[in-house]
């Protein structure tokens with residue numbers, strides 16, 4: 326559906342004469358039909374420049390950009406405008422028309438495409454249902470929440486049945502819950518309409534949650550790309566490792582807990598949280614000495630911070646219910662956080 330071959334984009338740096346910035350540096354990418362493809366990178370990595378080349382808002386200095394069979398990098402004028410109807414975009418700050426209602430915003434691209442009024446109204450209704458904005462048709466953007474505004478943006482982008490949806494940091498202005506709802510909507514649209522989605526983001530959570538494949542950008546280059554699960558399991562570039570860490574630690578902990586609860590159906594799995602020096606070992610010794618319990622240390626991780634160590638330890642304790650309760654009470658009295666693990 327999309328292919329970029331040896332794409333470079335240089336900008337004048339604006340400081341010294343003849344000095345250029347390589348915003349995009351020798352990028353080769355293929356994005357398949359109906360795929361959700363994520364491009365992740367920190368600010369200045371070249372993501373915006375790259376995505377803007379997919380709809381002809383920027384032209385590459387060198388190389389070719391082909392989208393839905395058209396060489397976007399070579400076409401101009403009416404031909405480019407026509408090609409752009411197949412490539413829609415949504416934005417971080419929604420870019421809605423503030424003096425138009427929800428309905429009128431969604432109808433706008435249909436008006437431009439010359440769709441007659443009756444058909445337009447039908448299509449707007451369909452889109453309102455698709456994005457879950459029933460009842461808000463007559464509202465103005467200023468009366469909507471961030472999530473609702475992005476739903477209008479999505480409906481408007483889908484109005485002319487595009488083949489590709491480009492998402493430029495589409496959830497970066499939203500809170501985590503709203504982000505997840507919008508990401509769910511994008512997945513739903515991808516599945517229902519078979520739409521190809523390309524998104525740029527600086528949040529690995531977005532990639533983890535919805536993308537099939539990911540490309541990692543740094544200083545204009547794609548430093549790593551592949552199926553999301555593989556990149557998570559085996560990140561190679563240091564920047565990828567940093568992005569993966571954004572999300573794997575809490576997730577892995579949850580998975581580990583489920584795994585432990587299955588491995589130890591009897592007794593209790595307990596998470597202990599320590600802050601400070603060497604608090605864990607006397608506690609375990611006391612548990613073994615003073616209670617009629619079997620105690621297993623199953624997993625732990627202690628991290629050093631500038632203010633001392635911080636860590637968690639998972640232990641499994643088994644014995645009579647009474648003894649387990651006494652032990653938990655004892656731990657609670659120490660300088661240690663304690664949580665009895667249960668299934669999520």
Ligand SMILES: Nc1ncnc2c1ncn2[C@@H]1O[C@H](COP(=O)(O)OP(=O)(O)OP(=O)(O)O)[C@@H](O)[C@H]1O
Pocket residue numbers: 336337338346347348366367368369370371372373374375
């Ligand atoms: N029109 C322009 N003129 C000059 N330099 C530009 C222009 N557009 C982008 N750049 C430069 O190109 C590099 C890549 O910018 P780009 O906006 O593509 O990165 P990004 O990864 O999208 O970052 P952000 O998320 O902050 O937008 C940066 O060094 C930027 O300053």
